[in-house]
Amino acid sequence: MHFKLNSLFAIGLCAVTLPTIAKPTQVETREPEATTAIVQKQLVTGEKYMVAAANPYASKAGQQILAKGGSAVDAAIATQLVLTLVEPQSSGIGGGTFMMYYNKANNKLTSFDGRETAPANADETLFLDKHGKAVKWIEAVVGGRSVGVPGILHAFANAHKQYGTLPWQELFKPAIELAEQGFEVSPRLHGLLARQLNPGVLSMPVINEYFYPNGKLIEAGTIKKNQPLADLYKDIAKQGIDAFYKGDNAKQMVNAVQHSKIAPGKLSVQDLAEYKSKERDAVCIEYRAYNVCSMAPPSSGGVAVLQMLGLLEHKDMSALKPNGEKAIHYFSQASRIAFADRDMYMGDPDFTQVPTKELLNKDYIASRAKLITEQDTKAVAGNPVGYLSYAMDDSYELPSTSHVSIVDAKGNAVSMTSSIEMAFGSTVMVNGFILNNQLTDFSLSPRKNGKLVANRVEAGKRPRSSMSPVMVFNKDGSLRLVVGSPGGSRIIDYVAQVVVGVIDWDLTAQEAINLPRTTNRNDYTSLEKGTALEAIAPALTKRGHNVRVLDLNSGLHAVEVKNNTLFGGADPRREGVALSDLTDKNATIKF
Template sequence: MKSTLIPLVSLFLISFAPSLLAQATQETREPEATTGIVQQQLTRFSTAMVSAAHPLASDAGERVLRAGGSAIDAAIATQLVLGLVEPQSSGIGGGAFILHWQADNQALTTFDGRETAPAAAGPYLFADHGKVMSWREAYVGGKSVGVPGVLKALADAHQRYGQLPWESLFTDAITLAEQGFTVSSRTSKQLAMGWNSGLKQLSPAKEFFYPNGSSLLEGATLKNPAYAALLRNIAKEGVSAFYQGENAEAMVKTVQQAAINPGSLALSDLANYQAIERDALCVAYRVYQVCGMAPPSSGGLAVLQMLGILEHFPLAEMQPNSAQAVHVISQASRLAFADRDLYVTDPAFGHVPLAGLLDPAYLKQRAGLISAQDQMATAGIPLGAEAQATSKAVEFPNTSHFSVVDAKGNAVSMTTSIENVFGSGLMVNGYLLNNQLTDFSLAPRDGELWVANRVEGGKRPRSSMAPMMVFDADNNLRLVIGSPGGSRIINYVALSIIAILDWDLDVQQAINLPRFTHRNDYLALEQGTPLAELKESLTAMGYDVRIQDLNSGLHAIEVQAKQLEGAADPRREGKVSGF
């Protein structure tokens, strides 16, 4: 299969002007040569490991692992601390996708903790008298809040795979919330820049994040007694203390009586919420099996489509940071995004032609569309496709990812989010509520066609979160990886997998690499890195090139024969902890 398309690659590389080939060769850099980013070093431990976006969260997970906890036990402790110390990115007011690997019986499953739309929500939720709201009008306040799912998904996973008592997993988060923690540089900067307009308008978030009218400063000690009190209740009573009773009543009141965009969240929405255990999506790539989430996440599907397309190209012969590699990977991304935007929705509400989209013959045909020049991609027609309209929903990069491997070789890859930075701006009992309903298409129709990813009561919005795992030819776990980054997650994760499997980089070198993304719109190159020097040559190939900050947050663990190798993205404040 590979040999039929390799000549195509040769043809378009030869078609580059000689000067362009020379320039591309000169612009190739070693992985460690990224400038403008402080390079992290590979971390090795022999037994167990957590890689997360904040040191306090990683350390909390490590303590659980040292106490004999499972990967899912550590994931719970890590998430509870992340929601406290990195509230702009994730928390119990949001949702998550979880991949879980059980080593003793080699079983992979996933837990869908994605938020759902309230039962009363309909296709025209974000349409005011026929005029569709802009995303900036829609995300603040109650209308954008979906039913939170992260706690229910974690509780379901713990019931299956937990080793330590539920209550014991809350200790670190409660202690930090009561005694206080140090405000990070990233949190302080995001508050100072005012990235969420709702925070300064909506109480109690306004008073919490802007005490005395000024944003929290880096290095300040912040306590959250309301969060601690709620966690004590959830630790003692289980997740019913979140989805029912006083907390549920407070959440519903906050959403329905929001000063901006009041919403329709009801007590019944919370009481009826269910996380869903789903089969993972897996495809062969080279000699590996790569696995991710099924819809309503588009992330796993799009990454797998990219890899299925790129398998027809000799990536190992291309250099990291070269124009050739950027071009081929970007074109594969364009094709995957075209399919993603048309076909992916909550499978309980619409047909997603998964088998057709991942069919090797279909992906081979898509690979054949890649030429020497950048060109707009249109969705293909896989087997089982149905007519519908394309959805362009806004997704922002304020999410978190962590990876865990425990002492028995069990693993968790979990991406968790409240969507926009600081979510909807609404705060209840010390945690922020998500604005995930803006991940639906705000416009439900395009002419006569319904958009697949439109709002419907009880529906889960499309996501780009892409927690992934990679297995070798003997079905041994090789890699646990994922990233925040809105819809750019797909590109961040795919590039890192390619760097490890095709370019033989270690996991930290892969994550240190400069980032580039293409979402079937324009080519973004990470500013302050050698990739920015490719702008002229890539523009000559027809690309609309923009130099941008590409703030990924990849956290990954590679499983070696005698040790674990962990990596944290230098673009955030993460840390690898273990023993």
């Protein structure tokens, strides 16, 4: 497989106009992966297959696998292996994933939980100082203490065993070739490094040397090689995931975590050897004439997205102007209510009683929908079961994540969101990949007002996540839409807004992705800076909203199925592209 290093926003392929460079915008403390450029994109059409991912190299790898007859699972694996290399700030084999898989032949929908777990020696005091108080957020993030057991490769092996078509080794070839021959450092990767958003990149020696060779930051356009990662990929390709979870690589990960220059951690060889991904049933809800499905807990995002849609079903959104003042108001109120329940009840269902069915119960949602008035109102958690009493969460979930949407030639589909959490993760780097800091997705404080927090640290537990891969189905069970996004806890609103755009406002996937973003996590109403939404800020303020105009950095990728044709969409806020069987397979890669 050959990647041409000339110009692939030539692979933006007739689908991209000239970029508009975004001016520096307000970036909140705990949202470090910001927009670096806006590149307007058009809908991409396909007849057989489609892949949409966050970097052209990654999309190209997925396209090549699909062209060889690979399944959606095969393409997702190959795409992610390349993302580990070319988009290391967002996701990778040192992190985790939620992958939804739809098998058209048997009309089956399932999901794979490759979420990280807390080490066996971790407990609820992990992020407490000597006075029993939660440490500052940035102190929790950087270094070995925040590293959970990576789960993505185990989930890949599990999914490939059941739904893979091409040999396992074949899936590694694009990433190995790129790592050895070199990839072009993108403007986004350079820009995020230049902003120095994660102090660990400058403080931790291995990652610092990788991104600052000879003390100088790598420039956009530099051809960057990663032989350690290529060597590890060769081992995993030949030996399977034992080459990652056992042996030399496992020992090196443990050594790097336990002897981290900053905040040594608790990861052990036994933790790695005993990790297991899980196959889980998806959660679904009827919305209008469709069935919308997402990831079950420990994803909080899936339930929250579905709750929002259930609440909005009580409003005639199709009669409202897309992104108009009234539509944004109702959307924000539905989000407030969903977030109130999310912050109270969501956690790892293997450790905590999570009332998923009750939260999605039609009668419960109908009762909650009555709370949506014409004025902005802070929501409080409901009481869907009557016998659970938890404290509110204080975890900080960050937006350094990636999403891949794929439909293969047989009509099977993958909606996969993956993450290492903070931009550049824990900044602990081993064998060419970055380890996650996902343990900071737990509540830093295990108790509030004498009550236990559902999402507290416990040994072997999966932290709550907002990752919300979504699939939408027609009433006859056929696939309609595959979508998801990075964005930390804002993922929930990003994804829900696209679903509303496609279903209620009859927008194409690309048009819905292009919509100016808005979020409300039961705190304030964010409107995307530099967009038409700024004009409705005064009207929302009159409704009682605390409005903030911010850089909202979604990274939505979608595949829409309509009239037996595939339509791919990629977010203009990031550098991803959608590629199909109709896209030039010899197009070159350039940013």
